[in-house]
Amino acid sequence: MTYTARFSVIGVRQFNVKGSDVVKPKRILMAKTGLDGHWRGPTIVARALRDAGFEVIMIGMATTAEIVAAAIDEDVDLVGLNIGGHIDVALRAVDAVQSAAPDMPIFAGGTIPPHACKQLEAKGLEVFPPGSMLTDIVDSANRLTGLSTAQ
């Protein structure tokens, strides 16, 4: 299917120039799994990622099917999930992305209680609950997209 969520690219970094080679920026899809449109968290994170040189594609509140379609159609390097509801809804999105694109890294943020963080981490996600620092989130994006190998 194609995804129907309204989306926009909220930032494109200056192309990096290494010698004469133009480096394509890494692309991150950001989506909200729930139908709750609090936008403060995802917007702050998206801005930090843009400032760090990523191209961020935000599709807002999206169903599992829409998230998978967007991840593939937009040829992204990383999927970011903003989670505010029941963890089972988010886990379903994670499973679907991992099944459609087994190598796709995913990270998540939002009001995620500790038990739910553990469930996401068990699926290989890096998780950023409230109080996380933007520098840690950007570091994670660099690491997950292969821009840095630092742990």
Next chain:
Amino acid sequence: MRPKDPQDTVQACSDIPLKSYYTAEDIPDSHAERVNVAPGEAPYHRGFHPSGYRSKPWRIFQLSGFGKPEDENERIKFLLKNGETGFIMEHDRNTADHCYNVDHPEVLARREDVGLTGAVMQSVRDTAICLDGLPMDTSFGHAGGAVVQHAPFALAAYWAVAKKRGYDLSKLAGTGQSDFNLTYLGCVTKQQIPTDAGLRFNGDIIEFCTEHLPRWVPVSIAGYNGADTGLTPDQELGSLFANAVEYLDEIKLRGRIPLEVAARGCGGVSFRASIKIFEEACKMRAARLMWSDLLKQRYGINDERVANLRIHCVTAGSKMAYQQPMNNLVRGALMAVSAVLGGVQSLGVSGYDEALSIPSEHAHQMSVRIQQILMEETGLTDVTDPLGGSYYVETLTAQLVEKAWAFFEEILARGGYLACLDSGWLHAKAEENQHKEFMQTESGEANIVGVTMAHDDSSPFEIDGFIGSDDAFDVALERLKEVKRTRHEKGAKTALKDLERVCRGSDNIMPVMMDCLEAEATLGEVGDVYREVFGDWRTPIQC
């Protein structure tokens, strides 16, 4: 936070530089004459009434609800038993905010989310279950319907239940909020009616209440939802009164009810009480002063029963930390102090588990206990406007008023409050502030205890978030089928047809909405009419 050097600039949240101390010289001349006014006298910044909390304590008023209507009913009864003095019905965000039934594809895709943030109420039967045994006739009730497009349905459901129980609507006290800031600024829905249709709904509610429910607060502008999205206190004030102007101008244009009556209906507002104690207390004082001046200067209204603003406050959810959640009890208490010092009439304290989930029963109980301690033990209620006359507080109140009017004027110059929602201008302001605030924390310029300092890894106290009930979706789906199977189908369809006709015309929507609820039309069917007639708001931000 302490500046590195005492001579460094310290700013209030509203971007006002603070001195290290204040004297009488600092109070602006324009405000100096107002300092000696008594509480209960115009322009009311010193308080609603001279005897303040001695004669009437604030209302303990907590947001509450989750799961099935009976789960929400049980929680509300628990809160009332523990000392709450009004009650608020929360509706499930997935269904209510979007006017969807649970069988809508967007909801089916997230069935586990259903009931997580409020009870599912798709027909008057559900609302009746939620209100079972609740003191609708003696209590101030919040019918939910905080979201503009949902308000007519939620209000009509509440009133239909009241009528069925034999209560006289003209004696019913309560509110439904119906606030633009909530879903057009703070927590944007995936789909909702455009702002002009929303303004028409709110105008209709104000007119309908004037005629049938004079004790009801028809709309309650919630500065909270702007502030917790990022607006600074001066911007919260300025945008709130710019919003009030939209309602009053609309009512004036219609010319069907006296403007004083409409102004009385708009004069129950809500603010966020955040963590900067003095600035927040000043904000409540500034709000009363501004309302009185707005009515007098723009509309020629001087009636003290109208010009005296009533304020509900909720403590800032976004100030509650995920880490070391017990610290939030202290934060909740202090934010409540700021509201009480500001002389508010009604108060809700966010749960200590706010950063993880909706409140657990214990978190809810503590929110009530905090208020009871402030009310009964601290002496905060002994003297009205205890901060009045403080050089600092009077100066900051006057400065906030000035900055807030500047923001108000800027909104009006940009076409008004709703135009600034449509264009995304208010969102951009909020986003800029969010970013600034976050970067202050990130850079170490501002601290959050337990988050950026004072980590407590040796004896962490962990809570795991309240989940509520796990059968809200299944029960809601069953009940939806049941109501469609057993209602008088022709009656429901006729009412919905009437609703569509009224939506396309200009008659008041509320009488026909009452017919819809009494005929057991469901939320999603009403939403389908809206979507057909009004279309969708073009959301100016991507979140």
